[in-house]
Amino acid sequence: MDVRAAPRQASMKLFTKGLLLIALPSAIELALLGVVFDMQTKTAAAVERSSDSRQILYQAAALENPVLRQVARVRAGIVAGDVALMERHAAWVDIGDRLARLEQAVADTPDQASRVQRMREAVDSYRQQALSVAQSLRTGATMKPFVTLEGGELPAQVVAFREQLHGFIDEASRLEGERNATLARTRQRQQYSLVGAVIGSMLLWTGTAFAFARGIGRRLDVLADNAQRLADGQPLPAPLAGNDEIAALDAALHRTSGQLRIAEQNQGALKVSLQARTAELASVNETLRQETQDNEMFVYSVSHDLRSPLVNMQGFSKELQVSCDELRATVVAAGLPADEYERLAHVLDGDVQESLRFVRSSVTRAAAIIEALLRISRAGRLDYQWQRVNVGRAVARVVDALQPRIDERHAIVVVHALPTAWGDPSAIEQVFSQLLSNAVNFLDPSRPGRIEIGALDAQQEDGAHDPAPPTRTYFVRDNGLGIPAAYMSKVFRAFQRLHGDVAHGEGVGLVLVRRTVERHGGRVWVESTEGAGSTFFFTLPDHPLRH
Structure with a gap:
């Protein structure tokens, strides 16, 4: 029989067959589950009864000693x-509570409740007798009647108590055995x-x-074969006949095959566009890259050319200072009114000196800015000596170099284990030096x-799922002033300078x-809370870069 030519009427019954195949076993399984749940409920009840029996035996066994201790106190x-030896009201209350529980x-169990x-x-009864003994001791009455009552091995009330208790325990043991057997x-x-x-x-x-395989298994085989053909890029045969879900899936496979051909085109x-x-x-x-290099060269050239005028201005300001000093000496020697x-002194010592100080300060500031520009320019033009760098040793050298400043600030520097990195040793040491400073x-x-x-750690990094992450992340953390969010x-x-009054x-x-x-x-980034401190993170490669 050709599966592809199956009549439409047969395919229309697929939904009904599916419902029957699911509903009938599910109904029977529900009945089986009902039996299992019923047995589970009975088992839980039996476990609870057995546990109650053990608890009752434990409570009963724990009753005798408190009563005997009270007998000993009364006799003592x-x-x-001495009435103080027998005044233990809390003990009688405890015995009463135990009996109540x-x-x-x-x-x-009526028989057991009667024994209790x-x-x-x-x-x-014995407690009342004990109270009478206490009262007699307080009033100084004779103890002979109570000595007679307490003369035996145990008082009659306690003997009666023990007989009832032992009978109770025997019956409880028998009930426990029955309940354990029932359990x-x-x-x-339940297991059966x-x-x-x-x-x-x-x-x-x-x-x-089995019924499922007999009913629609062959159609599913055809569908699986078409899916394999689609995965292998082979053309698909004619679609399956019918309007059921399998035919719909096969039609979707054919549509996907057509779309794949269009996608390949x-x-x-x-x-080509990519x-x-x-x-x-x-x-x-x-x-x-060329524009960046040109900009760096321009900054370097301009900064270098600006040095000469600044040096001249600094020299001229010194010459003006010398001239002012000579002029002041001349004024002093001239004996003017x-x-x-x-x-003249106000001009020389006030306006002129202030102007000279302003010129010198501006020259110094401009020289510092030019030097900073040169440093930035050099940072982009230096030739790195790429090699495996022992970061731990580089940091140790940085800490040694900054140790006087660290001691001056009464600070503690903790250096953890640092993995090696790939890069220029001097550049990496400068990074740590700047961050630590x-x-x-x-x-x-x-x-x-x-x-x-x-x-x-490798697990803490963004690429922790990669068994060999290309970079390692280092950090420098402090508990200092912190950085405002703005x-x-x-x-x-x-x-950009922050806390200019703290550091220059x-x-x-x-x-x-x-x-x-x-x-x-x-890359480098910072996490900081103002007033709590900052942590600077940066990544370095752990293997040679691909240029």
């Missing part, structure tokens, strides 16, 4: 004539019902699977300073750090 009080536990009641009566039988029946339910369920679903055009865009991007990157002398400079003088230098976006810009500089240190790290193929 009679012998010593025991009576409540056996409320469903008789035990309570015996205890209450064992219930558990065995569970095994029967599992076997019945397996048989049901085996029959269902478009892929060639897209590949190659063109890649070449264009490479050209743009090369242009950008007081008003003229004061006017910043951390020392911006410590909070109101609390002990602490700085940590370390590296994130300033975070400006941290790595040139000439031109604000290019972090720019150099960023340039150096980026030239190593990494």
Whole structure:
């Protein structure tokens, strides 16, 4: 029989057959589950009854010793004539509470409840006798009647209590045995019902699977063959006949096959376009690299050329200072009238000196800015000596070099284990030096300073799922002044200075750090809370870069 030519009427019954194949076994399984749940409920009840029996035996066994201790206290009080030895009201209350709990536990067993009641009566009787003994001791009455009552091995009330208690325990032991036997039988029946339910369920679903295979298995085989043909890129035969779900899936496979052919045709055009865009991007990157290099050369040239005028201005300001000093000496020697002398002295010592100080300060500031520009320019033009760098040794040298400043700030520097990196040793050492110097400079003088230098574990990094991440992340953490949130976006810009009253500089240190790290193929960022401290992170490659 050709499956593809199956009549439409047969395919229309697929939904009904599916419902029957699911509903009938499910109904039988529900019945089996009902039996299993019923047996589980009975087993739980039997377990609870067995547990109650053990608890009742434990409570009963724990009753005798408190009563005997009370007998001992009463007799000790009679012998010593000291009522303090027998005044233990809390003990009688405890015995009463135990009897009440025991009576409540056996409320469903009348004989046992009756025994507990008789035990309570015996205890209450003896307690009244004990109270009479105490009262007699307080009033100094004779103890002979009570000595007679207490003369035997145990008082009559306690003997009666023990007889009832032992009878109670014997009956409770018998009930426990019966309940344990019932529990064992219930558990065995539960196991039988569970095994029967599992076997019945397996048989049901085996029959269902057989019926399923007989009914629509061949059509599914055709569908699987078409799916394999689609995966292998082979053409598909004619679609399956019918309106059922299998026919719909086969039609979807045919539509997918057509779309794949169209996608293959478009892929060639897209590949050509992508190659063109890649070449264009490479050209743009090369242009950008050349422009960056030209900008760095321009900055270097301009900064270098500006040095000479600044040196001249600094020299001329010194010459003006010398001339002013000579002019002041001439004025002093000239013996001018007081008003003229004061006017000239005010000009020489006031306006002229202030102007000279302003000129010298401006020249110094301009020289520092030019030097900072030269440092930024050099950072992008230096030739790196690429090699495997022992980061731990580099950090140790940095800490040794900055140790006087660290001691001056009374700070503690903790260096954790640092993995090696691939890069230029001097550049990497400068990165750590700049970050550690910043951390020392911006410590909070109101609390002990602490700085940590370390590296994130491989599991903590973004690429932790990669067995060999291409970079390692290092950090420098401090508990210093921190960075305000509004300033975070400006941290790595040139000439941006924060806390200028705490540390001096031109604000290019972090720019150099960023340039150096980026030239190593990494990135740098900061996490900070104002008043709590900052943590600077940066990544370095752990293997040679591909250029």
